[in-house]
Amino acid sequence: MIAYLIVSMRNEESSDYQLLIEEGEIIEEKKNTRTTNYKNGMTLLMIIMSFIPIEIPFLREIQTILTALLMCLPPPLDDRKAEHLNREWSIMDIKNLKSPFCEQRVENTILGYCTHKGLDTKNGKYKLMLIGNSWAANHATLFHEECGHKANRIVQESLVNCEPLQHTESKEVCAKGLKTFEMEVAEEKPDYLFIFSRFIDIGDPMPPNVTSLDQDPIYREMKTQLDLYLKAVKNKIYLMNQIARFDLKKGGLIAKAAVEKHKLVAFDKSLVARDSKMARLRYEKLVSECSKCVLFDYKPYFFNETTQTWRFYNEQQAGLTYLTNGIHLSFHGLELIRPVIRDICNSL
Known part of the structure; x- marks a missing residue:
């Protein structure tokens, strides 16, 4: 279901983005600001979760869902946040194999x-x-x-x-x-x-x-x-x-x-x-x-x-x-x- 949502939301998001551009720059800017806040919050949550023991019930599933949302919500991460997530995924790599x-x-x-x-x-x-x-x-x-x-x-x-x-x-x-x-x-x-x-x-x-x-x-x-x-x-x-x-x-x-x-x-x-x-x-x-x-x-x-x-x-x-x-x-x-x-x- 997650993979389907990624594709569907990307397609919908593309046409929505074009519509907002036609209607005016201010609306587009509001959408980007709102989405950035969502993404910043999710990124921070995922970084915090990376330090939590993987044995906690449903933690792996929550991480998977948040990752899927990060893939489909614009605008992109900045390099600092991406680098942090990359590092934490590598730190938790062995634990995540379980x-x-x-x-x-x-x-x-x-x-x-x-x-x-x-x-x-x-x-x-x-x-x-x-x-x-x-x-x-x-x-x-x-x-x-x-x-x-x-x-x-x-x-x-x-x-x-x-x-x-x-x-x-x-x-x-x-x-x-x-x-x-x-x-x-x-x-x-x-x-x-x-x-x-x-x-x-x-x-x-x-x-x-x-x-x-x-x-x-x-x-x-x-x-x-x-x-x-x-x-x-x-x-x-x-x-x-x-x-x-x-x-x-x-x-x-x-x-x-x-x-x-x-x-x-x-x-x-x-x-x-x-x-x-x-x-x-x-x-x-x-x-x-x-x-x-x-x-x-x-x-x-x-x-x-x-x-x-x-x-x-x-x-x-x-x-x-x-x-x-x-x-x-x-x-x-x-x-x-x-x-x-x-x-x-x-x-x-």
């Missing part, structure tokens, strides 16, 4: 295995499962809000820095992590499996002596792992395609750059720590060879086809970022891609 809907198997943990509470077990039709690295937890609340009405059970398994389709060589724990994913999926036998995973080694180049993905060791391992999951999934597997990796060291520069608007294309390029080209090629080939697999993609929301650059912030909102310094989707970023998840859930 969804209020998630009942952890191990108490006082943020990642790992959990089941979602608050579902309609009588009318919900499907057993859904999310697996991935911390991006699975990052999506948990949004996923519950959009898919919860279709589910009688939602299970989540997220392991830090571990990709469900390939062992991460730099993390020894991820060799065991693959076995954990396999075991949990085999045990749950979900109707639909969702893989939310930010790429790590899957984005590496092919070895020098390899010229095709069919011979690529990373791709072959991905295919082997996917085949294991397919045996346990009744209907379909949905896989998140990859976006470029954000340079977390430069997050603090965004608000100032967005307001100054100086060489933004070059600035956008400087924010990319790792390109997603190889990761995308592997995922796309994997899904093209799987009749039970569906690939969903956030690239249209983050990539400018004209400049051929990725953009991880909202220029109209003084550089309010879509990603945190922990390289997770911020509340602003989650609202941006909400329509993608909504469309998937409605199609089940």
